[in-house]
Amino acid sequence: MKKEYAVIGLGRFGGSICKELNREGMEVLAIDLDEDKVNEYKDIASHAVIADSTDEKVLKELGIRNIDHVIVAIGDNIQASILTTLMLKELGIMKITVKAQNDYHEKVLNKIGADQVVHPERDMGKRIAHSIISNNVLDY
Numbered sequence: 001m002k003k004e005y006a007v008i009g010l011g012r013f014g015g016s017i018c019k020e021l022n023r024e025g026m027e028v029l030a031i032d033l034d035e036d037k038v039n040e041y042k043d044i045a046s047h048a049v050i051a052d053s054t055d056e057k058v059l060k061e062l063g064i065r066n067i068d069h070v071i072v073a074i075g076d077n078i079q080a081s082i083l084t085t086l087m088l089k090e091l092g093i094m095k096i097t098v099k100a101q102n103d104y105h106e107k108v109l110n111k112i113g114a115d116q117v118v119h120p121e122r123d124m125g126k127r128i129a130h131s132i133i134s135n136n137v138l139d140y
C-alpha cells in the first residue's frame, strides 16, 4: 500500500518537502494556520487544510492517525513545534520528522521521541562545506 504523508507548516522548508513528495507521486496532506499558504498548496498537495496543529481535537478530526509519516516544519514557534510533536507521538504516528530551530529545540525533540530531527541550515552548511573541500581537492 502507498505511504501517506502529512506536512505541518508550509514555509520554505515544509513547502519544498510538500512539492517534492507530490512530484514523486506521493499522497500529501498539507496543513498550515495561514489561509494564503494553504491556498498556495491546494493544487500541489492531495489535501490542503487550514488548521492549528497544536489542537489535538483538530489533529484527530483530520485523521492524522492514518498517516504513515508526518513532517513538522514549524520554525519560529518552538512551543507549537514541541507540542505538535508530543501530540503526534501520543496519537501513535509511526514516523515523525521535525525541523529544529536550535540545539535546545533539537534536544527536546529527541527527548520526546521525534524519529528524525533535522536542522536544514546547519546540515546544508555542513554538506556544502564538504563539497567545497572536495571540489578544491579536485581543482589542485
Ligand code: ATP
Residues within 6 Å of the ligand: 008, 009, 010, 011, 012, 013, 014, 031, 032, 033, 034, 037, 051, 052, 053, 054, 073, 074, 075, 076, 077, 080
Ligand atoms: P522556513 O524557514 O521553512 O520558511 P520558518 O522556519 O521561518 O520557515 P515559520 O515561517 O515560523 O518557519 O513557520 C512555517 C509555517 O508554519 C508558517 O507558514 C506558519 O504559518 C506555520 N505554522 C506555525 N504554527 C503553526 C501551527 N500551530 N499549526 C499549523 N501551522 C503552523
